[in-house]
Amino acid sequence: MRTITATEASRRFSDLLDAVEGGEGVTITRGGHAVAEIHPARRRTxxxxxxxxxxxxxxxxxxxxxxxxxxxxxxxxxxxxxxxxx
Incomplete structure (x- = not known):
């Protein structure tokens, strides 16, 4: 799982979504603390x-x-x- 800052996530949101769509999980930090984790969505059937x-x-x-x-x-x-x- 990759870790990026909230600022970087904001500036490169499209790239972030591409990475998640490709199966990568991403932790977003603010002030050195994890505030969110983004994972690929589970497909429902x-x-x-x-x-x-x-x-x-x-x-x-x-x-x-x-x-x-x-x-x-x-x-x-x-x-x-x-x-x-x-």
């Missing part, structure tokens, strides 16, 4: 969404449970066109 929905969230009301179930059916079934009747 439909599988991540499906897993989150299937694990359930406490406190769902009965209508929301049905909506989530409908959404899961759409995610799993490629033959369903959600825009057919729109």
């Amino acid at each position: 439909g599988r991540d969404l499906r897993s989150a929905l299937e694990s359930g969230v406490p406190g769902f009301d009965i209508d929301l449970d049905g909506d989530v179930a409908d959404a899961l059916r759409l995610v799993r079934d490629d033959s369903v066109d959600p825009w057919r009747d729109a």
Whole structure:
């Protein structure tokens, strides 16, 4: 992980983003102290969404449970066109 000052990060922000996009992590310091770490973003997938929905969230009301179930059916079934009747 590379370390740069806040001033350098500000002046070379585009280069900083290029480095992060390329997989590099960067620590930004101000006054000699680390104030931020920038890492590449984790790519999210439909599988991540499906897993989150299937694990359930406490406190769902009965209508929301049905909506989530409908959404899961759409995610799993490629033959369903959600825009057919729109």
